[in-house]
Amino acid sequence: MTMSDVARHAGVSRTTVSFVLNDKPGAVIPDETRRRILAAIDELGYRPNAGARALAAKRSGWFGLITEIVTGPFAAEVITGAQKRAWSDQRFLLIAASEGDPAQEAAALDQMLDHRVEGLLYATTWHRAVTLPQAAREVPTVLVNCYDAEGELPCILPDEVSGGYRATRRLLDAGHTCIGLINLDPAIPAAIGRREGYERALREAGIIPDPSLVIPGWATADGAYTAACELLDRPAADRPTALFCGNDRMAMGAYDAIKERGLRIPHDVAVVGFDNQELIAAYLRPKLTTLALPFEAMGTKGVEMLSALAAGQPLDTHRVTIDCPLLERSSV
Amino acid sequence: MTMSDVARHAGVSRTTVSFVLNDKPGAVIPDETRRRILAAIDELGYRPNAGARALAAKRSGWFGLITEIVTGPFAAEVITGAQKRAWSDQRFLLIAASEGDPAQEAAALDQMLDHRVEGLLYATTWHRAVTLPQAAREVPTVLVNCYDAEGELPCILPDEVSGGYRATRRLLDAGHTCIGLINLDPAIPAAIGRREGYERALREAGIIPDPSLVIPGWATADGAYTAACELLDRPAADRPTALFCGNDRMAMGAYDAIKERGLRIPHDVAVVGFDNQELIAAYLRPKLTTLALPFEAMGTKGVEMLSALAAGQPLDTHRVTIDCPLLERSSV
DNA sequence: ACACCGAACTAACGCGCGTTACTAAAGCGC
């Protein structure tokens, strides 16, 4: 079934069929003719060949999306967000996972370029700097949850600072004045940004940040447990009544330390996590109040920006940050 | 950069370039010519246009994959498995989520057919019967984790029976003779199959299955909690020393009931779950021994079968079942 | 000397479609 079949069946030329299908502006097609063509399409069960169409129009409609792993809640959310926006724009996503292997990444990129993707989305599992393979420069590229060291490529990042601020602010609003921060690896952007927000919130509340209240938990439950012990074993006057943890798994460790000491959450010690890992946050007792990383929104925004770039429009912002919403549960 | 550019640069015809690129059998190309062509490709940075190639060869290389949701561990694993196999076969996956909405599903299917997918993978979140939109008949289709009521389409299913058997067998091997089954909704295939495996294992061990030891937990933690209470509150002689739960969340409920009674896992009561939801199974205390649904393998197998079908080869088995591996942790 | 053959290519068609340039006919004022 091709367009020619439809044209023959409707008694018009192929061009006319094309005009009708594409609502060609400037072409005048009487209703009667249009009706005949649509009827023919229907009767023959014709469907346009997207590939041929792309070839003729020199517009593939594809975007590429490279993630580190397809599995894992993070990637899945980015994919979801990007998918929705893409399909609603009549664009399509060619998805690949690098599995952390540069060779696979390069192969995926090659395939994508062979398919003439009009843009590339490059997403990482955690917020950090990346360097892309050279081939990525051939096509508009947007980084998601990462940035390039040279700062040349547009990127979409979670707003770590406002996240840290919001978490701390929530604890301050609940009346806490001595707030511990069990942080991630202090060298990574998430840890730096969140600490900045934490300190800003404290200062705004007239509290001078006490560096000894900030301890790295190194992103593990055990590390956070140790860190929490240290904070909770301080003399009563100095003991924090609230803990802000770098992620939900670390909050689990903090929970253990708190419960072990016979303290109650949130009555004696309040806890705020980060990441909103549903299966952890929603099943801890009490349920964990935490901040969500806006992965789905980042995926959506990524496709939006790519669409603009692919259309040749300049970007208004080169570096977009997206807020991390606070999810109220029962630990504050 | 087109093939013609390469041909001109190498001083040969486009046809010859095509022959070299496709290793055309029967064509004799001297090494010197081949070298010149490859050099030209390299110098010009030429890459073939996959779309044009598909159009000319009448072979798109695409498979469609429709899931209910992109998020969620199940879909992600299926996608991972399918992706890996597809990319290694030089095939590509057009992925879409129906989000449970028939309209979206139909739209996705339309787009896929417009892209001339050579086959369709249709995956569900839980094992059940489905009816596909009529359009799906236009192209080879394989069902993943589901089956059609008419039994016409090839499908790939988890082997629920052997899963139930394996779980029960593990408990029998550990010396348990009175084993409770907290089942899913008794009307669904997973519940029926697992119970069958459970009873088979018992009979093989010379134990007559006691129907009163089988209680539906209705797939929720609370339901399983109630069911576990009922089983654990039986008179001591009749009290099960092991519980086989329909999924990991239900195992959580069972854990609560067991701990509440001061019983210890696995010493007093052993527990086996199902589904291997990492974030639950690996973080329960003690860690949960459970069976994994082989989603990744199912995705892989799906693409394999589709490749065969798309190549016109007949399938050896219309209905494939894949084993659910037992993951040993600490609850038995 | 001629017929024959394989090696090494190439011209040309078609895949299904978008698009540009052109045409035929109809309507209109004078």
Add this chain to the structure above:
DNA sequence: GCGCTTTAGTAACGCGCGTTAGTTCGGTGT
């Protein structure tokens, strides 16, 4: 009857490539 404009279309090219049916040319056998 003539020029002009609008309406309703169409012929033909090209997108980048796979493929078939050749063509050219340097040997080989007799």
